[in-house]
Amino acid sequence: MKTAKVSFEDSIAEAVVKTGKCVGCGTCVLTCPFNCLEYIEEKPSIVKECKVCGICAQVCPQYDFPLSKIESFVFGRERKSDEAFGIYRRLALARATDKQILQKCQDGGAVTALLLFAFENGITDGAIVAKSELEKPFYPQPTLATTANDILQSAGTKYFYSPNILTIAKALERRLMKLAFVGTPCQIRAVRKMQFAGLKKYTAPIRHLIGLACSECFIYDGLMKEHVAGKLGVNPKRVRKVNIKGKMLLTVDSETVAIPLTEAKQYARKSCHFCEDFSSELADISVGGLGLEGWTFVIIRTQQGEELFSNAEEAGTITTKEASTETNALNLLIKLSVKKRTVAKELAK
Ligand SMILES: Cc1cc2nc3c(=O)[nH]c(=O)nc-3n(C[C@H](O)[C@H](O)[C@H](O)COP(=O)(O)OP(=O)(O)OC[C@H]3O[C@@H](n4cnc5c(N)ncnc54)[C@H](O)[C@@H]3O)c2cc1C
Structure with missing residues (x-):
């Protein structure tokens, strides 16, 4: 460029x-x-x-982003006007078959299952993911995972910002050549913009981009300290899982504590609302929970993504269902994609 x-x-x-x-x-x-x-x-x-x-x-993904040119670069064409959540080849619901993954993952564990499948079959030699900090539960630590255990331990969503891009430097230092990168839509856009700009030094090792759906990230001190510890009186160390299914749901020991989304959203990072991409529209594979219980909604977008997904499916690492069985999830995907783009465009005026 x-x-x-x-x-x-x-x-x-x-x-x-x-x-x-x-x-x-x-x-x-x-x-x-x-x-x-x-x-x-x-x-x-x-x-x-x-x-x-x-x-x-x-x-920079937030400066002069040439979306149509990058779509043509990645997919060989621009999206059509009815492709509300970007270009794709296949939609599916997926779930890991490994019990260990299912115990640690966020939704269906498709991300962790795909990462492990790629790693154990020599397709990748590392994965850039986000681990939870030990002393600060759910605070993400960008991590270069180079063992199967590292990948497994990084499963689960941390709803706070994890600058996974910075970890590419560590992968280069370690001379890893076959990386999977997991990131939020802004990070997937950043990697694509680097590729488009021809910055091979940083992008050549990245083989698979797994993009998370994301409405926004939250501010850790606001949500976990002020609200969860302060207002709700819950020690964040007792929280086993945070998920969003219409409400923000905290699993505290064995109970569920719900925070209405309107309350949680007061701790949303304002900058996220300038991002127009909900479903990581430029990833090889995009994933989201989209209101589903125990399944990951998967959008397979590129040939690399399709090969990885189909091979993992054939090997029995993931089990799949037709996405058409879940019209609510598909409708939510369209609604949230349109909403995020509209809000970002309004704010940019
Ligand atoms: C900040 C954030 C907001 C999200 N918002 C939505 C939403 O509004 N709607 C929706 O449908 N889905 C959303 N998701 C995606 C959803 O929570 C799940 O990540 C997705 O469904 C995959 O589930 P899984 O069980 O297959 O993933 P898992 O197998 O549990 O793997 C999750 C992977 O994501 C990585 N990861 C975790 N947190 C982060 C982070 N902060 N930054 C980068 N990588 C991370 C982990 O290291 C792991 O590799 C969001 C995710 C994040 C991180």
Whole structure:
């Protein structure tokens, strides 16, 4: 992609950070060739004089994102007007067959099952995922998983921002060449923008992009400290699972505590609402819970995604059902995709 070279201050700082649109993915920090940027409090901060190479502007998912061109680059065509949640080849519901995965995962464990299948069959040599911090339950720690146990231990959703992109640097240091990357829609867009810009140094090892559906991330101190510990009097260490199914549902020991979404949303990160992508529309495979119990809704978008999914299906690592059996989930996917895009466009005006 040829763009005029522009400084960090004149591009990202002015149009993204200052306006509140920065999602904190860290792609500019990862790719700055002169190490002028540091990742501080979920944002890029300039720590050295910018050399005006323009790379940060070329990779930022929130700055001048050429969606149609990137769709053509990834899928060979742009979406049609009725493709509300992006281009895809197949929709399915999937569930892991391994009991250990089912005990740790968020929905049907499809993500963890696919990651393990790829790793154990030599398709990948590592996965970039998000583990929960031991002392701060559900606080995500971007992690380079290089063992099956690492992959298993990282299962489950942490509804807080995990800058998984920054972990690409660790994979490069370790010279891993066949990575799976799990990320939120903004991170999948960032990886695609890096690929489109030809930054092979960072993207060549990434073989599979597994994109999570995401309406927004929450602020940890607000939700877990102020609300869960403060208002509800629940020690976050007693929370075994957080899920959203119409309400935010906390499994506390063996009981379920519900937080109405209107209350939970006061702790949503404002920057997430500038993101127009609900279902990781540029991923190889996108996944979401979409109100389902014990199943992952899977959108298979690319040939790489289809091969991985079909091979795992044939090997019995996942069991699948037709997505058409769950019209509510499909309708919710369309509704949330349209809503996120509309809100982002309104805010951008
Ligand atoms: C912040 C966030 C918001 C979401 N919002 C929605 C929503 O509104 N609607 C919906 O249908 N689905 C949403 N999801 C997706 C959903 O929660 C499940 O991740 C998805 O259904 C896959 O389930 P699974 O059982 O197959 O995943 P699992 O097998 O449990 O694997 C989940 C994978 O995601 C990784 N992961 C966990 N947290 C993060 C994170 N914060 N950042 C990056 N990677 C992470 C884990 O390390 C693991 O590899 C959201 C996910 C996240 C992280």
